[in-house]
Amino acid sequence: LSASVLSACTKVEIVAPHQAPLPTEARMLPGKKRMEESAPIFIRIFKAESELEVWKQRDDGFFYHFKTYPICHWSGALGPTLRQGDKQSPAGFYTVNRHQLNPNSKHHLSFDLGYPNAYDRAHGRTGDFLMVHGRCKSAGCYAMTDGLIEEIYALAREAFAGGQKAFHVHAFPFRMTDENLARYQGNRNSLFWKTLKKGYDHFELTRQVPNVEICAKRYHVNVERVRPSKRKLDPRGRCPRFRSGPVVAFAPGALAPAARLPARSVAPINWAPTAVKSAPHVRYHGTQTAR
Numbered sequence: 001l002s003a004s005v006l007s008a009c010t011k012v013e014i015v016a017p018h019q020a021p022l023p024t025e026a027r028m029l030p031g032k033k034r035m036e037e038s039a040p041i042f043i044r045i046f047k048a049e050s051e052l053e054v055w056k057q058r059d060d061g062f063f064y065h066f067k068t069y070p071i072c073h074w075s076g077a078l079g080p081t082l083r084q085g086d087k088q089s090p091a092g093f094y095t096v097n098r099h100q101l102n103p104n105s106k107h108h109l110s111f112d113l114g115y116p117n118a119y120d121r122a123h124g125r126t127g128d129f130l131m132v133h134g135r136c137k138s139a140g141c142y143a144m145t146d147g148l149i150e151e152i153y154a155l156a157r158e159a160f161a162g163g164q165k166a167f168h169v170h171a172f173p174f175r176m177t178d179e180n181l182a183r184y185q186g187n188r189n190s191l192f193w194k195t196l197k198k199g200y201d202h203f204e205l206t207r208q209v210p211n212v213e214i215c216a217k218r219y220h221v222n223v224e225r226v227r228p229s230k231r232k233l234d235p236r237g238r239c240p241r242f243r244s245g246p247v248v249a250f251a252p253g254a255l256a257p258a259a260r261l262p263a264r265s266v267a268p269i270n271w272a273p274t275a276v277k278s279a280p281h282v283r284y285h286g287t288q289t290a291r
Contacts, residue, residue, distance in 0.1 A: 018103030022154045033064060038162025041155055042209050045142060047078055047089060048174035054155055061256025062207040069152065072136040073143040078173035079189045081115060084127040087140045090115045093199060093212045093219060094169045098160045108134030108146045109153045113169055118214040122235035168209050176200035195219050207250040215239040
């Protein structure tokens with residue numbers, strides 16, 4: 001009788017989804033992979049493979065693979081979102097700030113990708129509220145199961161709590177290998193995809209998220225302004241003079257360029273960034289050891 005009374009009086013604490021801690025397995029991964037739970041994150045999305053990768057930064061400044069999550073559902077074809085209501089999931093280089101996390105989403109939890117960004121607007125693309133969210137249903141978004149969006153949301157929440165101001169999301173039609181690009185060579189989006197591939201290759205080679213500038217209605221990957229300025233560029237207007245950013249191949253045990261003190265000296269360029277040699281294709285899965 002006393003046991004049943006105690007059981008009846010036991011309080012069950014219900015934690016709101018946006019405050020839920022990481023599952024035990026995910027909480028163990030940072031320790032196994034020598035990462036901090038509050039370390040900065042970077043996300044890559046691959047439509048054709050229906051995969052979302054989360055990468056976390058270590059103290060050496062490089063990003064290491066944390067975990068790959070299956071995307072429950074995305075809608076449309078491999079091309080980018082073009083207009084409101086086309087039910088296309090976006091593709092491009094996006095940035096997520098803290099205010100884009102939505103703990104009260106009707107899709108369980110969500111974060112807004114920031115579509116349309118400056119590139120999208122320069123091309124007259126329309127639409128809004130394109131997200132990564134739960135509920136496993138999508139009409140232009142990337143839908144996860146509720147359990148997985150809770151885990152991804154918690155990683156973003158902890159990264160913001162650790163001081164990250166914003167995290168980048170690179171959404172690709174597929175893994176941007178030379179073979180895949182050749183397979184879709186006749187697609188009307190092939191030129192756009194070749195630009196996205198520059199960002200893919202840069203990260204594969206360096207484990208650093210490239211700086212991306214938008215002007216002349218183009219993405220310019222891994223460039224720096226010759227004359228530094230905080231002024232926002234006109235995405236439709238003429239570009240300033242750029243110089244290529246660092247391309248330093250990832251090497252375990254080394255320090256990332258951002259962690260080094262000496263300034264870089266590279267030749268200035270006018271328009272397009274220096275192409276990055278295609279990096280070897282590596283696929284990352286589940287809880288494998290970080291590389």
